Amino acid sequence: MSANAHYPQINPPHRLLMGPGPINADPRVLRAMASQLVGQYDPVMTGYMNEVMALYRDVFRTQNRWTMLVDGTSRAGIEAILVSAIRPGDKVLVPVFGRFGHLLCEIARRCRAEVHAIEAPWGEVFTPDQIEEAIKKVKPRLLLTVQGDTSTTMLQPLAELGDICRRHGVLFYTDATASLGGNELQTDAWGLDAVSAGLQKCLGGPSGSSPVTLSAQMEEAIRRRKHVEEGIRTAAHEDGDEEMIYSNYFDLGMVMDYWGPERLNHHTEATSMLFAARECARIMLEEGMDNLIARHALHGDALLAGIQGMGLEPFGDLRHKMNNVLGVVIPSQVHGEAVRKLLLEDFHIEIGTSFGPLQGKIWRIGTMGYNARKDCVLQTLTALEAVLNRLGFKTTQGAAMQAAWDVYARSAV
Known part of the structure; x- marks a missing residue:
């Protein structure tokens, strides 16, 4: 008996996915994913990459130059930002009101940060005053937040936190995987330095690509890290004086060089996922x-x-x-x-x-x-x-x- 008899063509049953994600992808996104591949440096491909950056600036409501994709699930975007921004010994503050706040704590510890968490009962969120009080006490370099935590279904208000962070010299990150597109998020107006998301919830796509955006301040912090490939530092990073980033794949300095005009080879872009991410953003902006x-x-x-x-x-x-x-x-x-x-x-x-x-x-x-x-x-x-x-x-x-x-x-x- 041939192997094909044991492994028929994939034909999953119809499901209406009404849980916390993933959801049923928009058919237009699935059709975009079925498009033929092109080479990663084909002008058509790099043109699509530039379009993705422009589209997601409007989705994130930002003017940030570095608005791009990290190949991988939404957790890849989270880890890329944290691994690239956190230096060993940095103090970070994490307001925890559900499972994904604990995830930020775990990843930050793996980055050798000094992690300080404040906790709210599951089903509640923090007031800006509570977070500012903790910032004054801890004096962190970064504030790591979750906007919408699907484990509790709660949405943390962020609008006032950017001003608080600016007053205290704190870099401000949020994980918007579960919230972006379904709830208001204003990257620039709220003073966010970094945001990461995923396609599989309000964006209407499959899991596997993580849109991220970085402020100029976050870019500077990342650029100051050491970025080494095969033992040779690129000219753009020769002045880096901070300890080397522990990940090659999630090194956003190198990812920026790949997405930027230099097109320095870092990885092979996940073409079908880029097509999906582009269509998700196009559909969202078409609706408004x-x-x-x-x-x-x-x-x-x-x-x-x-x-x-x-x-x-x-x-x-x-x-x-x-x-x-x-x-x-x-x-x-x-x-x-x-x-x-x-x-x-x-x-x-x-x-x-x-x-x-x-x-x-x-x-x-x-x-x-x-x-x-x-x-x-x-x-x-x-x-x-x-x-x-x-x-x-x-x-x-x-x-x-x-x-x-x-x-x-x-x-x-």
Whole structure:
């Protein structure tokens, strides 16, 4: 028997991905990914790279020259920025309000930083005063934040933190993987020095490429590091007087030289992912960033109304919930995983569970990117209500749908 009999062509089942990400990619993005490859220094390819930089400046709402892609999942973008900016012994401050704040702490420790964390209960966020007080006490070189943490579904306010960081001489980074596109983010207006994201949530694409943007101040900090390839420093880095960056692949000084006019060889660009990232940004800007954020807010509000309409309790401080992911407290009389199993098997709908102190206590339901649509919200509410009733949690039949429809009726969608 041939190997082909054991390994047929990939043909995954249809799923409606309504968890915290990844989501169903926009068909236009999938079509872009199917395009034929070109060489990495083909003028067509370098032209696409320049277009990606221009498009993501508008997505991030920045004038930063160094706005580009890091090949890899969203975590690759996080690690590239931290590994390139943090020097051994640097003090960094991390406000932790969920799982991904702990991730920033772990990566910073691997960069040999002196990590100082402040923690908020899961379901809450920090006030600017709390963060400024910690900055005054710690005197960090960098503030590392998460804007939207999908583990808690909370959105950390950032608008006032840039001024605080400038007053205290602190470089300001945020991980916007789960928030960019579905919630307001103003890189320049808010004084952010570095932002990283991913395609697989509100951007409507697959995981595998991480858009990043760097301020001039962050570029300078990175350029001062030693950047060595095969034992030879490039002329652009001869004045580097800080300890060498520990990663070659994630060395953003070298990545900048690859994306810049020098086109110095560093890696082979992930062409199909670049096509995906370009199409994600093109679609977002075609809709308009303000309209995109409003769409995520609308469908998030409709989902929230439906969840409350069927008698379920949303999780956390709703004043700071993300537009695109909702935490739902699992009723005591049902088993959370049994609900998820029935949703997947009988309706082909996936919702998420959570981590750490919230494991088994909440579901996380996403309305983001291509799935931030009325039909996706109504299908999910209908299926969830049916499964809950099947498993013994009685709801007022149709109340969830009516509540969601009321939200849509008020917005004339």
